[in-house]
Amino acid sequence: MNQARSNILRRLRAGRKASFALPRSDFAPVRDRDWSAAEKLDLFQQKIESVHGEVHRVPAQQWVPELLRLLAEKQLSNLLVSPERKPGQELREQWHGDLPELLAYDQPIENWKSELFNQVDASLTTCRGAIAETGSLILWPDTQEPRLMTLVPPVHFVLLEADQIYATFHEALSTQGWVNQGLPTNALLISGPSKTADIEQTLAYGVHGPAELVVLVLE
Amino acid sequence: MSQHQEAVQEFHPRVHAALQDSQIRNNFRKAMDGLMGKRQQAFADWDLEGLRDLGAAVRLRALSRLPELLEELEANLTRQGVRVHWAENGDQACEIIRDICQARDAKKVIKGKSMVSEEMELNAYLEEAGIEALESDLGEYLVQLAEETPSHIIMPAIHKNTDEISALMHEKTGTQPSRDVAYLTASARQQLREKFMQADVGVSGVNFAVAETGTLCLVENEGNGRLTTTTPSCHIAVTGIEKVVEKLEDVTPLLALLTRSATGQHVTTYVNMISGPRKEEEKDGPEEVHLVLVDSGRSSIYQDEELLDTLRCIRCGACMNHCPVYTRVGGHAYGTTYPGPIGKILMPHLLGLDKTRDLPSASTLCGACGEVCPVKIPIPKLLQRLRKEAVDGDSLRPSVVSGHGVKRRFLEVLAWKGWAKMHAHAGFYRLGTRMMTSLRGLMPSKLGGWTRYRTPPRIASKSFQQMMREHAQKSNAGGRS
Numbered sequence: 001m002n003q004a005r006s007n008i009l010r011r012l013r014a015g016r017k018a019s020f021a022l023p024r025s026d027f028a029p030v031r032d033r034d035w036s037a038a039e040k041l042d043l044f045q046q047k048i049e050s051v052h053g054e055v056h057r058v059p060a061q062q063w064v065p066e067l068l069r070l071l072a073e074k075q076l077s078n079l080l081v082s083p084e085r086k087p088g089q090e091l092r093e094q095w096h097g098d099l100p101e102l103l104a105y106d107q108p109i110e111n112w113k114s115e116l117f118n119q120v121d122a123s124l125t126t127c128r129g130a131i132a133e134t135g136s137l138i139l140w141p142d143t144q145e146p147r148l149m150t151l152v153p154p155v156h157f158v159l160l161e162a163d164q165i166y167a168t169f170h171e172a173l174s175t176q177g178w179v180n181q182g183l184p185t186n187a188l189l190i191s192g193p194s195k196t197a198d199i200e201q202t203l204a205y206g207v208h209g210p211a212e213l214v215v216l217v218l219e
Numbered sequence: 220m221s222q223h224q225e226a227v228q229e230f231h232p233r234v235h236a237a238l239q240d241s242q243i244r245n246n247f248r249k250a251m252d253g254l255m256g257k258r259q260q261a262f263a264d265w266d267l268e269g270l271r272d273l274g275a276a277v278r279l280r281a282l283s284r285l286p287e288l289l290e291e292l293e294a295n296l297t298r299q300g301v302r303v304h305w306a307e308n309g310d311q312a313c314e315i316i317r318d319i320c321q322a323r324d325a326k327k328v329i330k331g332k333s334m335v336s337e338e339m340e341l342n343a344y345l346e347e348a349g350i351e352a353l354e355s356d357l358g359e360y361l362v363q364l365a366e367e368t369p370s371h372i373i374m375p376a377i378h379k380n381t382d383e384i385s386a387l388m389h390e391k392t393g394t395q396p397s398r399d400v401a402y403l404t405a406s407a408r409q410q411l412r413e414k415f416m417q418a419d420v421g422v423s424g425v426n427f428a429v430a431e432t433g434t435l436c437l438v439e440n441e442g443n444g445r446l447t448t449t450t451p452s453c454h455i456a457v458t459g460i461e462k463v464v465e466k467l468e469d470v471t472p473l474l475a476l477l478t479r480s481a482t483g484q485h486v487t488t489y490v491n492m493i494s495g496p497r498k499e500e501e502k503d504g505p506e507e508v509h510l511v512l513v514d515s516g517r518s519s520i521y522q523d524e525e526l527l528d529t530l531r532c533i534r535c536g537a538c539m540n541h542c543p544v545y546t547r548v549g550g551h552a553y554g555t556t557y558p559g560p561i562g563k564i565l566m567p568h569l570l571g572l573d574k575t576r577d578l579p580s581a582s583t584l585c586g587a588c589g590e591v592c593p594v595k596i597p598i599p600k601l602l603q604r605l606r607k608e609a610v611d612g613d614s615l616r617p618s619v620v621s622g623h624g625v626k627r628r629f630l631e632v633l634a635w636k637g638w639a640k641m642h643a644h645a646g647f648y649r650l651g652t653r654m655m656t657s658l659r660g661l662m663p664s665k666l667g668g669w670t671r672y673r674t675p676p677r678i679a680s681k682s683f684q685q686m687m688r689e690h691a692q693k694s695n696a697g698g699r700s
């Protein structure tokens with residue numbers, strides 16, 4: 001199919017008009033915001049709640065009891081969490097007998113696909129910050145928190161540090177230097193639980209991904 | 220040519236049928252009114268003009284360097300382990316995908332939403348090769364169950380209401396008849412989860428391909444796109460060559476415009492950015508990722524400075540939602556993969572004007588589409604251009620639009636020549652109007668396309684000139700008495 005490649009590129013080069021009038025790309029409309037940290041947190045919360053996300057603000061030291069309370073309230077019987085990350089370690093330290101079981105994503109998906117798809121109730125992951133304007137969480141899945149961890153279990157808990165909220169997507173990717181750093185295999189913005197309006201525009205949640213997205217904001 | 224494409228030519232009977240179908244009209248009216256309102260709200264606090272200018276500038280900049288950016292995209296993706304393929308047309312693209320599947324001995328393909336794959340009729344092609352292709356976007360899944368095609372590029376099943384969907388799912392999948400959308404959705408989730416676990420290959424579309432970083436961006440709400448691109452061991456993304464943008468930051472205005480214009484959402488649930496296959500230590504994700512770049516007439520559009528604007532499109536569907544024709548006849552009446560205003564300016568290039576002859580004239584030229592288009596494509600201007608191309612028979616002046624001149628008729632050409640002559644010479648003009656007024660009784664009551672939807676014009680017994688003359692004579696006579 002190299003023939004196709006050269007044919008297409010040749011046609012494009014031959015057909016290009018010399019007179020391309022190129023207007024300036026002024027990024028101000030997607031960049032310039034002057035929101036305080038408190039405003040950004042409020043806006044993030046308002047935006048993600050408007051699409052059915054759940055937000056709980058907790059002092060940084062007290063997220064474990066809050067999570068336990070939510071697990072009990074939602075009657076979840078197990079939780080998938082990375083044993084290598086700090087939150088997973090903190091959680092394991094404070095764990096005791098009659099709490100939901102803690103699971104680890106410690107093998108390739110091929111070895112436990114059916115288990116992950118059918119038996120895991122909830123997951124807990126970290127994130128790389130959030131975007132106030134759209135109520136989005138930024139996640140870069142990796143070996144410790146693989147991609148499907150945030151997609152397959154019906155409930156997804158996320159820990160977000162309050163000072164990691166950017167005003168816009170543009171600010172997030174320039175401040176975090178995405179281009180220079182190089183993007184991971186998969187980068188994600190997650191803004192609420194999975195949803196569809198394909199049946200007569202009626203919203204339904206959890207169509208393929210989690211039905212609940214719960215954000216614990218650590219202040 | 221497939222049956223589906225053949226059907227494009229029977230436009231008028233389908234329009235008639237759609238206009239008589241009150242169910243279709245209600246379903247569309249309700250949905251489109253909702254979408255228009257939501258879009259307006261979503262942009263309420265925005266400098267919308269500034270944002271649209273930026274969106275247009277970003278797309279134009281990408282097009283101005285299209286061949287270089289495609290090469291840059293290919294180089295970066297290849298370096299990151301993605302295999303890039305090129306296809307001049309839909310058939311070639313289908314072949315590439317079939318070959319990848321066969322090389323992996325894949326029998327089951329799960330699909331995320333992709334309009335380009337609809338355009339090339341991939342499902343039917345794979346089916347013929349003995350490979351099952353299952354749609355996983357809920358709307359696409361329903362449309363596939365019903366053995367139909369999407370009637371809207373964003374909401375494929377918008378032509379069906381809940382009762383119709385309940386009946387369809389009951390008949391095809393055995394769910395209970397129900398008006399409970401949560402139940403219907405949960406049932407579909409269950410049915411499709413199994414399929415995701417079994418699928419050998421995932422096929423998806425692409426919303427934006429970033430040259431600078433070699434990244435494929437996919438925008439969706441359901442999570443089926445993420446499952447498609449993560450669960451099977453092989454992911455094949457397929458996209459038109461125009462979807463490339465230069466820089467990662469270029470995605471930010473396009474994303475802001477796309478979701479708000481399409482459904483009034485400030486963002487979709489998932490923005491999925493893929494830059495490579497699973498790395499050694501990673502525990503999930505496909506081992507193989509392929510990108511198929513499809514031309515299919517796009518490089519011919521690129522040859523024409525004016526028509527080129529068509530390629531800016533980010534497939535938001537806003538032009539459909541706001542089109543007085545689309546909202547009344549619905550998507551299927553067009554008989555093309557892309558319906559509505561974008562379909563009218565794009566399909567003639569993909570299929571040829573000879574097969575889409577009625578599309579450019581199926582417009583009131585009210586201008587709504589151009590006003591809402593997030594990347595400022597002057598759709599009405601392009602429609603007029605295509606109307607001109609349809610009657611342009613000058614074989615000396617090459618046109619990039621295939622099938623141009625399809626509507627040129629000898630009699631019509633003659634009539635217009637006469638008209639031009641008449642208006643250029645006062646004598647001919649007087650003679651002409653005198654003939655028309657005195658022979659007006661002979662005018663036929665049926666005047667082809669004109670009287671199909673309108674009453675025939677009535678010619679006055681006296682021309683305006685004649686009346687003026689008489690008026691002047693009378694007042695002259697009056698002044699003297």
Ligand code: SF4
Nearest residue numbers: 532533535536538592
């Ligand atoms: S032509 Fe404009 S309004 Fe229509 S789908 Fe494309 S980007 Fe959206």
